[in-house]
Amino acid sequence: MYSFTEENYLKAIYKLQEQLDEPINTNAIATVIQTKAASVTDMVKKLSEKKLLKYEKYRGVELTPLGKKVAIETVRKHRLWETFLHHKLGFTWDAVHDIAEQLEHIQSAELVDKLDAFLGFPSHDPHGDPIPGRNGVIKQNNFILLSELKSGDKGVISGVVNHSPLFLQHLQKHSLVLGKLIKVLEISEFDQLVRVELEDKSRLQLSHEVVRNILVKSK
Amino acid sequence: MYSFTEENYLKAIYKLQEQLDEPINTNAIATVIQTKAASVTDMVKKLSEKKLLKYEKYRGVELTPLGKKVAIETVRKHRLWETFLHHKLGFTWDAVHDIAEQLEHIQSAELVDKLDAFLGFPSHDPHGDPIPGRNGVIKQNNFILLSELKSGDKGVISGVVNHSPLFLQHLQKHSLVLGKLIKVLEISEFDQLVRVELEDKSRLQLSHEVVRNILVKSK
DNA sequence: AAATATTTTTAGACTTGTCTAAAAATTATA
DNA sequence: TATAATTTTTAGACAAGTCTAAAAATATTT
Numbered sequence: 001m002y003s004f005t006e007e008n009y010l011k012a013i014y015k016l017q018e019q020l021d022e023p024i025n026t027n028a029i030a031t032v033i034q035t036k037a038a039s040v041t042d043m044v045k046k047l048s049e050k051k052l053l054k055y056e057k058y059r060g061v062e063l064t065p066l067g068k069k070v071a072i073e074t075v076r077k078h079r080l081w082e083t084f085l086h087h088k089l090g091f092t093w094d095a096v097h098d099i100a101e102q103l104e105h106i107q108s109a110e111l112v113d114k115l116d117a118f119l120g121f122p123s124h125d126p127h128g129d130p131i132p133g134r135n136g137v138i139k140q141n142n143f144i145l146l147s148e149l150k151s152g153d154k155g156v157i158s159g160v161v162n163h164s165p166l167f168l169q170h171l172q173k174h175s176l177v178l179g180k181l182i183k184v185l186e187i188s189e190f191d192q193l194v195r196v197e198l199e200d201k202s203r204l205q206l207s208h209e210v211v212r213n214i215l216v217k218s219k
Numbered sequence: 220m221y222s223f224t225e226e227n228y229l230k231a232i233y234k235l236q237e238q239l240d241e242p243i244n245t246n247a248i249a250t251v252i253q254t255k256a257a258s259v260t261d262m263v264k265k266l267s268e269k270k271l272l273k274y275e276k277y278r279g280v281e282l283t284p285l286g287k288k289v290a291i292e293t294v295r296k297h298r299l300w301e302t303f304l305h306h307k308l309g310f311t312w313d314a315v316h317d318i319a320e321q322l323e324h325i326q327s328a329e330l331v332d333k334l335d336a337f338l339g340f341p342s343h344d345p346h347g348d349p350i351p352g353r354n355g356v357i358k359q360n361n362f363i364l365l366s367e368l369k370s371g372d373k374g375v376i377s378g379v380v381n382h383s384p385l386f387l388q389h390l391q392k393h394s395l396v397l398g399k400l401i402k403v404l405e406i407s408e409f410d411q412l413v414r415v416e417l418e419d420k421s422r423l424q425l426s427h428e429v430v431r432n433i434l435v436k437s438k
Numbered sequence: 439a440a441a442t443a444t445t446t447t448t449a450g451a452c453t454t455g456t457c458t459a460a461a462a463a464t465t466a467t468a
Numbered sequence: 469t470a471t472a473a474t475t476t477t478t479a480g481a482c483a484a485g486t487c488t489a490a491a492a493a494t495a496t497t498t
Contacts, residue, residue, distance in 0.1 A: 245476055
């Protein structure tokens with residue numbers, strides 16, 4: 001139905017739209033898609049002709065309901081495949097993204113539904129991001145940043161802001177994985193380092209860069 | 220590494236090469252790939268430059284060892300994905316081919332190996348075709364056609380010659396699926412119809428068109 | 439408000455893979 | 469073996485998606 005490229009553009013624009021609530025400009029798309037602004041202009045014109053988005057020269061783009069639907073379906077496929085790769089095939093959470101980027105473009109509605117059922121209708125992917133339902137509805141997480149917790153507060157690690165393999169590997173190395181209960185002991189006023197304690201009573205110090213990229217469910 | 224199109228050409232040429240043991244001509248490839256002879260000529264030149272096959276104008280093509288390796292890897296991926304779709308997701312055997320045609324082009328050696336392990340290192344796909352190993356070795360089946368059995372002979376349904384969805388659905392409808400023990404009762408000298416008996420003592424008549432497209436392991 | 443800087447678009451070109459129509463080579467037939 | 473029929477290749481064009489370089493529009497600074 002839609003090409004790999006079209007789906008990638010729609011997904012990128014959708015994600016930008018979630019962050020900023022205003023028309024998405026050409027350069028922002030170019031950065032996400034890893035392409036040049038001129039290419040974006042070309043592509044955006046084509047997507048506009050296909051009624052997938054509204055485009056006004058020099059004013060940016062906005063997805064139509066159809067475009068948003070396709071984008072969300074692509075996100076759904078991506079996150080289901082990530083879940084498959086992690087839970088069924090045993091890939092670590094830092095390795096699933098790149099492969100899912102390919103798998104998300106496989107065309108078959110039946111495949112998506114059967115995969116969903118096979119995985120037990122998961123609500124979240126291996127990074128804690130919510131998986132859109134068949135109907136396109138996304139249950140938004142109400143997780144908060146670990147950096148927002150005060151001394152004595154507890155939370156369960158439930159997601160990440162930064163999805164880079166390097167960051168994910170770093171967390172993994174320190175057993176900071178989804179589901180882990182974490183308690184804030186002390187936040188240094190001097191250098192912002194956060195001392196935390198895990199379930200097994202082990203303690204470690206986390207940099208601000210780390211705590212502001214971990215999402216927790218407050219306990 | 221190689222594009223969808225390149226892999227498809229190599230796979231098609233490989234399969235033709237298995238059937239005929241002589242250089243593969245342009246029209247044969249065009250028929251399998253569902254394209255025009257002129258397109259094949261163009262593509263074959265490019266594959267030749269990439270050392271994937273040997274091409275002599277007007278004389279046909281022959282895969283190089285590298286080309287054969289890529290072709291077999293593609294077949295391996297195709298058959299592993301078919302197995303996944305059938306055994307894990309519950310697709311019927313007539314529905315797996317089209318989706319596997321897409322999945323076979325996903326790029327990740329690790330994915331293939333992990334999928335293989337997840338499936339328990341299967342030896343055959345849902346149609347009874349052997350799955351090439353990691354090393355590219357294919358254990359050839361020594362199945363025979365059901366049409367070669369004589370009255371009184373028994374065999375286990377182990378594969379099919381015709382892979383069309385229509386034929387596969389037809390077999391399914393009559394419970395003629397892989398693993399079924401089948402006994403030939405009588406072959407009509409008049410109209411070639413074959414009366415057979417299944418494990419559950421049920422009997423049915425099979426046309427020549429059907430029996431010459433079923434492969435059995437002789438018992 | 440004019441000058442400067444930035445962003446976006448246009449124009450033209452390139453790549454991959456495809457096509458049609460015509461030319462060239464091969465094979466089959468008389 | 470000359471002629472006809474078939475197969476294959478070439479030539480030129482097209483679509484999708486990308487690029488560079490230059491032009492146009494918008495935003496920022498003075």
